Amino acid sequence: MTTEELQALEIGKVVDARGTACPGPLLDAKRAIGDCPVGGVMEVQSSDDGTIIDIQRWSRKMGHEYLGDIENDGFWSIYFRKVK
Amino acid sequence: MSDEATNEKVIQDLIKRVETLEANAPEDKLAMGIMSGDLDYLIASFIVALGAAAYDMEVDMFFTFWATAALRDPKKQKNLKKDALGNMFGAMLPTGIDKLPLSKMHMMGMGDAMIKGVMKKHGAKSLEELMKDAADFGIRIHVCTMSMDLMGIKREEIIDYPHISYVGVGAFVDIFGKAKQCWFM
Numbered sequence: 271m272t273t274e275e276l277q278a279l280e281i282g283k284v285v286d287a288r289g290t291a292c293p294g295p296l297l298d299a300k301r302a303i304g305d306c307p308v309g310g311v312m313e314v315q316s317s318d319d320g321t322i323i324d325i326q327r328w329s330r331k332m333g334h335e336y337l338g339d340i341e342n343d344g345f346w347s348i349y350f351r352k353v354k
Numbered sequence: 355m356s357d358e359a360t361n362e363k364v365i366q367d368l369i370k371r372v373e374t375l376e377a378n379a380p381e382d383k384l385a386m387g388i389m390s391g392d393l394d395y396l397i398a399s400f401i402v403a404l405g406a407a408a409y410d411m412e413v414d415m416f417f418t419f420w421a422t423a424a425l426r427d428p429k430k431q432k433n434l435k436k437d438a439l440g441n442m443f444g445a446m447l448p449t450g451i452d453k454l455p456l457s458k459m460h461m462m463g464m465g466d467a468m469i470k471g472v473m474k475k476h477g478a479k480s481l482e483e484l485m486k487d488a489a490d491f492g493i494r495i496h497v498c499t500m501s502m503d504l505m506g507i508k509r510e511e512i513i514d515y516p517h518i519s520y521v522g523v524g525a526f527v528d529i530f531g532k533a534k535q536c537w538f539m
Contacts (some may be wrong), residue, residue, distance in 0.1 A: 284355040291478035293404045317477075331409060331532060 271338040276349055279337070282310025288317045288345050295321040295327060307351045317345040321328065325350065355417075363368040378531075381388040383412045385533035387526070389449060391420030391448065392457035394482065397473075399539045400484035407491035407537070414533070416526045418498035422507055423452055427498060440506020447505060450513070451481045489516050498520045 271279075283306035287295035295316040306312045314325055320337050329336045331348040337349040384406040388399050403413045416423060428450045436444055448454050459465040460484070461465075473480065479487070494517040502520075509520065530536050 276417055291473075291476050293401050293408065294477065295410045328408060342469045343529065 271349070273305055273340050275339075276338050276340050276347075279311050279313075279349060281313045282306045282352070285312065285314045286319070288312075288315050291318055292320060292324075294318075296324050299325060301318065301327070303305045304351060308352055308354060309331075313352050314348045315345055319346060322346055322348055367524055380534040381412070381532055382410070383414070383529075383533040384535045384537070385526070385530045386415045387530075387537075388415055388421040389419045390457065391423050392456050393454040393455060394469070395539050396451070396454065397484065397519075398425055399537075400481065400488055402537060403493050404484065404487055404491065407488075407493055408505050410414040411430050411491040411535075412528075413491075414496060414529045415493065416496045416498065416521075416529070418501045420447075421504075422501045423449075423499055423507060424451055425451045425495070425515075426507060427511055427513045427514050428452065434511055435510050436506050436508065443504075443506045443531070447507075451485070453484070454481075485515070492517060494519070496526060497525070 277337045283302055285295075285338070286300040288338050295314055295318060296345045299312070299314045303312065314321065316322075326336050334353045335351040337351060339346050339348045372513065384403065386399060386403060388396070390396065403415060406413050408445055426449050431444075431449060434444070454466075454467060455463075456465045459468075470480070496519050497512065497516055499520050509521070512518065
C-alpha cells in the first residue's frame with residue numbers, strides 16, 4: 271500500500287509501543303490483538319525500526335495481512351489487517 | 355497374494371508409518387536449556403522465550419547449573435536447613451536476579467550497574483519485568499534437581515513463579531524431542 275492509502279485506513283486498534291525496546295512492541299501487539307475486531311486494521315507504533323520486519327513476519331505467520339509502514343517523526347507506524 | 359490383499363497390506367503399512375511419524379513429529383514449541391547464570395545470557399533467554407510466546411508457541415525453559423542461582427529468592431534466605439557445603443555454596447552463589455554478574459565487562463559490579471542504566475534509557479525491560487511477562491504468557495520453567503542438590507539450593511528458597519516444576523534430564527530430553535526449536539544458553 272502507498273503512504274496515502276495507509277494514511278487513509280480506518281484503524282481498529284492503535285498500539286503505542288514507542289519508547290519500548292525489543293521484545294516490547296511485539297508483546298504489546300500480541301496483547302492488544304484481541305481488542306481489534308476481525309477484519310479491522312491494527313497500527314503498531316514503535317521507535318525501534320527492527321519492529322517493522324518483526325511485525326511483517328509475525329503478522330503473516332499468525333495468518334494476518336501485512337499492509338505496510340510509514341516513517342513518522344522519530345517513530346514508525348506499522349499496519350496489518352486482522353484476518354481471523 | 356491377490357492384488358487386493360497386497361494393496362491392503364501396503365495401506366496398513368503406510369498407516370502405521372504415518373502414525374509413528376505423527377507421534378514423533380516436533381510441535382510448534384520452543385525448548386531452552388539455560389546453563390549460564392550471567393545477567394546478559396538470562397535477559398537474552400527471556401527475550402527469545404517471549405518472542406516465541408508472541409508466536410503462540412509453547413515454551414519450556416530448563417534451568418541447570420549456574421542458572422539455578424538466578425531463581426533464588428533473596429527474601430527466602432532465612433531458616434534454610436543446609437549442610438556446611440550447602441551453606442558455603444549458598445554464600446558464594448548469587449542470591450537471585452539482582453545479584454547476577456555480567457559475562458563480559460562485569461568490572462566488579464560496575465558493568466552490571468552500567469548495563470542496567472543503559473537498558474533503562476533505551477526502554478528495554480529489566481530481567482524482573484521479562485520474567486513477569488514470561489509468567490503472564492504461561493512460559494514454563496523447569497529446574498534441574500541435580501544442580502540444586504550440587505549447589506545446596508533448596509526448593510523453599512526458589513522464587514514464586516506460577517509455572518515451575520522440578521525435573522531431571524529425562525523429562526527434558528522428552529520435552530526437547532517434541533520441540534521444533536531447541537536453544538542452549
